[in-house]
Amino acid sequence: AWKGDWPLATKSPLVGGHEGAGVVVGMGSAVKNWKLGDLAGIKWLNGSCMNCEFCMHGDEPNCAHADLSGYTHDGSFQQYATADAVQAGRIPAGTNLSEIAPILCAGVTAYKAIKTAELKPGDWCCISGSGGGLGTLAIQFAKAMGLRVIGIDGGAGKEKLCLDLGAEKYIDFTKTKDIVKDVIAATDGGPHAVINVSVSERAIDASVNYVRPTGTVVLVGLPAGAVCKSEVFSQVVRSVKIKGSYVGNRCDTAEAIDFYVRGLVKSPIKVIGLSELPMVYDLMEKGEILGRYVVDTSR
Template structure:
């Protein structure tokens, strides 16, 4: 029976939902991903009130997924584990006795990094759902989107509007949301300069576009001709710096900005160098938004000049439910385009290899 919003009638297709599925499983961190055909599917009658089952169309691949596979972050993942946290699919079942669900069976929805938060604690009420004490993280502390069916929660999934493909929406749900929130918090105004180390990557190429939507002037920093073409010719960055060829990035940023320096930097690169340089090339009153998460690097900044220049250093960790809705809606309007390559799930290990070598321009989306 098909459920309607605000009712508890929430199960459909129960006879067509398989018992097992294809999934990419991390048995132990540091080992290769195993593609299994017999991973169990949670059945509709096993769903608790507030839970839903989503049949995935596709899922993005994020550098975070590689860290989960390697287990090289200070907070280890829960293994064995199905990775992934950028899934888009269709709600096929909702737990019985779920009242007031904002989504219904048949809706297209997205699965994000924040798989669950209580929505009632102090952090959740302040819009820091990602810092909820009871948070569950897709593909890190709970099974994620590298599978055909995933269990989620009706109040956490993101409705996907018309006007955007499932493949594009998948990448926006993490990469897009993350940079969009960081740019919102950077304290900039239209016509300000923002430097984007890692601009040609999965997060960075979306940051270029969201920054342009906000009326900012963009300095794209990355390496290689492919990424230069992406940032400058396709995305409309105002200036380009190739870190493989430029000996003094700080001086080059200052030259581009008339000697003043950038108003803000959103560092999506997973290296410590991007952070250290940003503190030096920011102008007085500038803001460094720390987004990329190197496994073991430290942030080294001159305390004297950080204070003397009134530099603000702020961490920005993904985004909340409202950030996700805004980021997806902007992309659905056509103002932000995800540049991605589609690959089958079985190629995940090779994608990880390319991610580790920094060879991927844009994003990779896996078809299910």
């Protein structure tokens, strides 16, 4: 929505923000199972039809009538925001709202991507883009799920951050001369899965080549106009799977929140006021954000 580089129409004017946490202060007359004072989460998927094939199979994000926070529906960068009562995330009482907010999109998305890879404990999981908002959470989810984690990113402070969060190994793409060779060597034959949360087409291309034979490449990040290239002979002979993973459903959300509540994941955050958003967008454009910025709309 910010750059207008996705092939999806957005509303205009638009209030941004696609992961938010707050207190229920009003409800529609037909809403059940919520009460005033409950803590609720706004997700990227604000609402869906709940009647189509995808919604009935638990694939609500793929609904043709999906309503998207901060894109087709005014988002969470405001004092009062609305959410579909069916899709709103349930947050336990007493939860730190600043800490839980990134779980509602970045966390759910990272968690679902790892589930999509269908790994088993002890497998190598590579997080490409490991120092950002999704990557830092993906490291923790993967570690909590019993996986061995290797992170890939570049820039000041990201290696220490990734290792501190649980990555067993880390590769700085700005320093390596052959990332494919280095990742394969570091993981004894290549990771069993690669979770691509970076917005680099070059990183995606590399992942197809260093993933372990019979492994899975999961595409999550959305570089504008990017194409995933895979040489067919190699993909067939190595039995490599390439999958897309797009946020998560209500069950994925509840599970991701539970990981946070149990103390297994926690997004590295910095809390700012609404007036500081332009500064954050500038840092994001430069790739200089470690973890996640959280906007406190009361400041």
